Amino acid sequence: MPSARFQTRQTIAAALRALGVPRGGVLLVHSSLSSIGWVSGGSVAVVQALLDVLGPDGTLVVPSLTTPNRDPSRWDPPPPESWWQDIRDSLPGFDPAITPSSNVGVITEQVRTWPGAVRSVHPQTSFAALGPRAAELMAGHRPDCHYGEESPLARLEKAGAWTLLLGVGFCRTTAFHLAEYRIPGAGTRTYGCAVLDADGERRWIEYQDVSLDDGDFALLGADFERAAGHVIARGLVGTASCRLFPIADAAAYAEKWLAAHR
Template identity: 55%
Template sequence: MPVPPPTGPLVTRSTLIADLRALGVRPGDTLLLHSSLSALGWVCGGAVSVVQGLLHTLGPDGTLTVPTHTGGNSDPAQWRRPPVPQEWWAGIRASMPAYDPAVTPSEGMGVIAETARRWPGALRSAHPQTSFAAVGPQAAAITHGHATDCSLGEDSPLARLEERDARVLLLGTRFATCTSFHLAEYRIPSPRRTVMGPAVLTPDGGRRWETVTEIDISGDGFDELGAALERDGGVVRGRVGAADARLFPVADAVAYAQGWLARHRS
């Protein structure tokens, strides 16, 4: 079968920069980016051009942060999408590579996030399942001290981004991807549970499975939560390439989510 021609618009680094500026991204900003390359259109240079455009728009004083999560580094007994046969569990537990911030690729975060993770000078947080990577002068402060028993709470990069007046940029993604809403879950009464996993490096270069006690976090309802935030005027909306883009402060999203989740979750 013939290969269909690409669909537009044609997106270049220059058009990305113009669209990001029109949306309100400013030099010196600290951004938390959730992104979809395919939503942008036909991007000349792919994810590299997107990261270049973002860093150019932010300038030397700005910092770009992306989620670089690795949810597969977990106990296979918990896997549901898809599950694996129970007879595989012991083999997976015995052989799962330990999380290494320098080499472990992100999972399901998109090629733009993975490109930013590998960018020269990028730093990555230590959490073996919910890490973030950052490029720019605030990268060390944002990624430092990510506790193993605090996936997306007060000892995670999300709280550091909130302190630095960062903004969220949803670039072709839904509110369901907005990790900032999870920080609000840590600030309302939430059940805690003890789980096995992930596999972590030991000081001698080996590996072990770590048991942690964490709250139950869930993205259920985040699209409805985001729509409510948008209706109440907390979101700037525009277009970057062909993608719907949304820009809003981390702190506003967290504060709004605290109230919304308290009313809508039992």
């Protein structure tokens, strides 16, 4: 019998079922492969397990962010200022078919490149999905709406989707970003990135959107768990601590919390 530190497609699927991942549902996953322990088959086995549990009628979604595609003045750490304009002039334009996701883990990149995956077209904060509702949920992601009402995140909320934190904390909860758009008078800022136009020509664009800030999401998540723990399922997948909860509940709580704390 494999130990908690040795996982397979079958043991991961069993743990996900025990946690309550809904068969036939829509699931947004934030993940860390290394947190699970040693997985026979790595990220492929994890994606297979997720699809096994969701079944043929379920839809798997991941955030396929492209954080390097932004103004170099906002990189951490930023490159020398003398390089900034050259970077703006030369960064490859976002292409949903080939631009890799970044800083979101290998499970996400495995989903993005999986046969049949559909990706939204936002040049910085795209999502990728597998399943019968993938195209519907990924459609119409406006460039000036990272995580608001014209993004897949709002569509996931309306679809009754769940968030699974698989070995990561509340600081990764994109559902909280949806609430940032619903705070009256939310501040905005200028974003910049490289895109491809309808003719395939690369260009640099700038646009206004809500000023996103996840710096207090860990604290927000801890308060959400204390106040609304009844909607959060907790468990282990291998050695990974996991939480499962409805996106709608997380966004509703975050909207009140952010209004009070920011």
